[in-house]
Amino acid sequence: MSDQLSRFPYPFNSDTYRYSNNSVLLDPPIAIEVTPEYLEEMTLKRSLLANHPNRCYQSLPHTIPAQWEIASLVLHHLHETYPEDFSLTKEGNSWTFSNHKLNETQQFVFGDVSTLPWEPLDFVGRHVQEDLILMGQRDGDLFLDAGQLCFPANWSLEFNLGMNFVEIHSPIPGFANGNLDEKIRNFIMKLEVGQPWVRRNWSLNAGKRLDASLETFHQWGQMRKQVTAENAGETVYLRVEVQKLFRLPRSHAVLFTIHSYLITLHELAQNRAYLEQLYHVLVELPAFIAEYKGMKLYKQQVIQYLEYELQKERG
Amino acid sequence: MQKQRYLLLMDETGESASHDLRNELAASSLPVEVHPVTLESLHRSELTALLFRQWIGTYLYLLVSWPLLEPLRQLAEDAGFSEQEMECHGLGPHTRQVFCSACQKMNQTEDETVISCHFCGEELSVSEHYSKRLQAFLGYTSIR
Numbered sequence A: 001m002s003d004q005l006s007r008f009p010y011p012f013n014s015d016t017y018r019y020s021n022n023s024v025l026l027d028p029p030i031a032i033e034v035t036p037e038y039l040e041e042m043t044l045k046r047s048l049l050a051n052h053p054n055r056c057y058q059s060l061p062h063t064i065p066a067q068w069e070i071a072s073l074v075l076h077h078l079h080e081t082y083p084e085d086f087s088l089t090k091e092g093n094s095w096t097f098s099n100h101k102l103n104e105t106q107q108f109v110f111g112d113v114s115t116l117p118w119e120p121l122d123f124v125g126r127h128v129q130e131d132l133i134l135m136g137q138r139d140g141d142l143f144l145d146a147g148q149l150c151f152p153a154n155w156s157l158e159f160n161l162g163m164n165f166v167e168i169h170s171p172i173p174g175f176a177n178g179n180l181d182e183k184i185r186n187f188i189m190k191l192e193v194g195q196p197w198v199r200r201n202w203s204l205n206a207g208k209r210l211d212a213s214l215e216t217f218h219q220w221g222q223m224r225k226q227v228t229a230e231n232a233g234e235t236v237y238l239r240v241e242v243q244k245l246f247r248l249p250r251s252h253a254v255l256f257t258i259h260s261y262l263i264t265l266h267e268l269a270q271n272r273a274y275l276e277q278l279y280h281v282l283v284e285l286p287a288f289i290a291e292y293k294g295m296k297l298y299k300q301q302v303i304q305y306l307e308y309e310l311q312k313e314r315g
Numbered sequence B: 001m002q003k004q005r006y007l008l009l010m011d012e013t014g015e016s017a018s019h020d021l022r023n024e025l026a027a028s029s030l031p032v033e034v035h036p037v038t039l040e041s042l043h044r045s046e047l048t049a050l051l052f053r054q055w056i057g058t059y060l061y062l063l064v065s066w067p068l069l070e071p072l073r074q075l076a077e078d079a080g081f082s083e084q085e086m087e088c089h090g091l092g093p094h095t096r097q098v099f100c101s102a103c104q105k106m107n108q109t110e111d112e113t114v115i116s117c118h119f120c121g122e123e124l125s126v127s128e129h130y131s132k133r134l135q136a137f138l139g140y141t142s143i144r
Ligand code: HEM
Pocket: A019, A020, A021, A022, A023, A133, A135, A144, A154, A155, A156, A160, A168, A169, A171, A172, A184, A188, A199, A201, A202, A203, A254, A256, A292, A293
């Protein structure tokens, strides 16, 4: 198995896929993962933030205290998990963070926004591959109060800012059946400090595009028309989002992190079990889910490609 | 449902449009509570609390400008009001706002399901995805 494939967060544990609460306890309880793609992705992230600030960063004014909690959590996780690459030293409220991968050092007074070049959430987001979303909890509900989002899977942070959990998920067909949306919201509202959860979400992407923003869909979406059974191995990617949920102790808000991974179907097919399972999942996938995930135009081509690969291996 | 009391939620436009209704209700001898609403108060917990603490028998009137009506109606529904327990009046011009996902500008529309954005020209299909903050529906672009 290639290095990329062995690191890939493969999302399926069954030959069929339906929407469900597929969250499990996160062990070890670390929010951040630094991969060999770090430098490449940070360059992309920084340029998106510079060119499209409103698309990539939004916050409501009351969120600064919770943002500091996120900053503290992320910086500690970076330093404790990757001490060679990131260091954090503190003298009282005077903090110094060094990112040795990017050769950057930032000194600031913890709790004083005027000592940072950006809001705390916007600052720490610039040092991790993850997108970071802050969900405030009040009045028995969860609200999207702030976020830094550079690699969305076709949704708009600017449009969704301020919405509650159910409103955010309302575009997903069938997601409210059996009150699944409310059950998941209630599950998140019971999240405990020190007990983070993780889940994997998946879709297919035509083209290598971490920044699948809704704002530019009319451009990158065109790639869907180019997919054929012959080129699907190289043009179509399995996209997996590793999503984690952390309770913040002081503000009682929730940190939702999204780390997006892409791998070509050709690369994935090097693992026979993965190849077979993805084939079964796609063949069985209900049309409404395929349509929502945006694969209607090329699902058949992908299935043909996978069939061809399966036969090849049978010899 | 036996009506026991009335609750009126209205904004400035509702204020002037509700004279007749208020006279009528005043004559009914049932208690009437009038509560002003604004776009800002939609997000405040007092309004939610007001709706949630109502007893069975409260009949609700909403008299507000069109953009406020849908979010208010949803809030009332969340608080347990059924269609039989409320009356909704949208006032003023019946336009709805559509947020262009491509250029992030706001389009004023009537009830078209497909529009071309007045600002960037992209074809937008108007969805049911609604933002209370922006008071707008999301317009999705397509790849035709
Ligand atoms: C609390 C933080 C969360 C936020 C901010 C969030 C946000 C979103 C957004 C913006 C979308 C795209 C909706 C659109 O098309 O506009 C989405 C999709 C979805 N979310 Fe969440 N979500 C959260 C947590 C969860 C959790 C915990 C679950 C399940 C256990 C979940 C399940 C889903 C599913 C199944 C989809 C559809 C994805 C697909 O089919 O590709 N979400 N979410």
